[in-house]
Amino acid sequence: MLLSRVADNLYWISRYLERAEHAARVIDVRLDLGLDRHGPVGGWDFARIYSALRMTVPETPPSNPAALVDSTVFDLANPESVASYVTAARYNARQVREEISSEMWEELNSLFLRLKQAQVDGVWSARPHYVLKLVIEGVHLFQGITDATMEHGEGWQYLQVGRFLERASATAAFLDLYFRDGSMAADGGGHKDHREWVGLLRSCAALEAYCRCYTADLRRERIAEFMLLNAEFPRSVRFAAARIEASLRGITQLTGRGVGGRADRVAGRLHATLDYGQVDEILSDDPEHYVEGIIRYCSQIHSALYQSYMAYPIESALPA
């Protein structure tokens, strides 16, 4: 038995943490790559970071990395900053303290406190790597603690759905960006493309796994295949879709709802599309359209989840 509101909170804890982790990694990777660029000393262009994070570029864009970090990592007035995501995750966790284990709460709370302390210390904006690493590690630790200390029941399944739904749509959106701006348009093989592709894989924590699979020979269709269709890599869209489908099925069983509800069907279709997808077809056809389709599926699953379990009409649930 799980309160609808609690399911909602659990779902958003992991969505926000997934966002925080993704944003932290993207910022870390972009700042690192930026140091290797060809261009004027100190001439940073942050537009790509903002679009990679699906953030709106501020009216007065930051002029140096420290200012960027202040606004995208620490600034609580920016609802899309890493600190805001962590704060939102903690806020949701605070409302379900009786549902999650104390260990989970303490880790999330201490991540929040460490991040706050890092901001107070004030020395990290100019050298942000350690703070971003702290966030990524904190999220990993939270996930490990969750798996180790919480019963893998209905509540746990909502944490899974939130995390993998966020991951699937963020990865798809990230690829979309590369398809749209042409850096995945064709095998260029130039230095610039190579750096961009390394950036893409590192931003999804996928570079090492990719190299083990295909060697360090970076190719456009291999990258697309790895990020979209790989069945074993936990950050590929297909992997995420499989987990979403499995968790939704678990929820269906645990709540005694009939199988084949809308959320189940959409998730099954998304998973099947990826299971039987062919990378050459995707790339030759219309890759942008393909990844945008994935994002659409994700938002349909989100609404169906709400309609079935969280915001269902009362009339439908009253005893006859």
Add this chain to the structure above:
Amino acid sequence: MSGPLSSVGAVAASELFSSYEPGVAYDEMFDASGMPRPHCHELMQELLATSAPELLQYQAEADRSFLTQGITFTVYGDDQGTERIFPYDLLPRIITASEWRGVERGLKQRLTAINLFLKDVYHEGRILSAGVVPRDLIRSCRHFRREMQGVAVHRDIYVAVAGTDLVRLQDGRFVVLEDNLRVPSGVSYMLANREVMKRVLPGLFDRYEVAPIAHYGQALLATLRALAPTRTDPSIVVLTPGVGNSAYFEHAFLAREMGVPLVEGRDLLVHDNIVYMRTTSGLRRVDVVYRRVDDDFLDPLAFRADSQLGVAGLLNAYRAGNVSVANAIGTGIADDKALYAYVPAIIRYYLGEEPIIDNVETFLCSDPAARQHVIENLDQLVVKAVGESGGYGMLIGPHSTAAEREQFRVKILADPRNFIAQPTLSLSQSPCFINDRIEPRHVDLRPYVLYGDDITIVPGGLTRVALRKGSLVVNSSQGGGSKDTWVLQD
């Protein structure tokens, strides 16, 4: 009186106690001659073997533990919604087994009488007809709920959870300062303090045989189960106003300790006078609501229409006997500060017994003679607004300015029923670790009394500390802290 330690050479030499001033209040640790009381010898030994830097380190460990556990309260009137830890003092407050037995008997007697009183007031009103308690006092009480008149309360248990505030007077006697009969808070701090104590000072704890308190959650659950109207496996929930409430941590804590859902008003709904919670598998019936929401906000249809914290229709479901609410609606009349003065008479009336724990002498400003006395002695007395709690709306005569006294004089004359006055008590003092010294600070004691199948009190309670030197106000909202409370076993 000479310094409390002068008679003990080794002690006098201790840096830790170098600024310990005895004062006129009862000292929980030292007797009038300055010697540690027998049950504090072990504590003294341990302290003499510990240095200030060590204690500072323990203090830091304890503070960190509270912070990472998120054991915090929200400060009202602070836009940031700042969460603060409730200051914790390292040193335990120790109560002997025989002292505790008296407290326990007295609290049981008091809660029994108060429940009989509430039933009577909301039904026949015999005590009012007999003239023992003035009818006017009830009618004029802000917490009287007409809606409860004639409503059958399951097993006649109105107050299932009480948090009675006790203070120790100069002669060492415990007296009742306030009965908290609506939604008493603080029990989570009692439990958390013990957890931290056992981690930070295990050696000291091991020197004593301290009565355990960790079963409070089970005891509360058993109490709430006893209140369930009919069903055999009742579903119980804790109702919280939400994450913005200052005691939110406690609500979540208790729900976790009991293994029951923590709900907000928006999670519940009433249909055909039955209360349901909205779950992922549909609506589930609720039998007992342990509510941490005030009467006023409980049901927008019955009480404040602007409340979003409550559940529309809850009162009707309650009156229909389909759900129990703990504490019952309308218990606030019994902890009105003016009604307080009548509790000894209430005990005599229903039980035919003398009160085991006394009240503090109280002047009701509604009485002309008493009012005159209060107005003339404002600089000596503590004046309290009857409906307030949390240390708000108080005048502490000896610590007040002429302007504040004038303000209260005007307020009292304008609305005498709203004020009572009591002599300024010298609350007992207990050694506390302040900065890097041990100094005495005033304390009170709030034991938690549970009334279900029988009356249960986990041994001890929350000892609150007025951390500001000389202050008598122990409330968390007013610079108070707390310490672990040990009841020794025989």
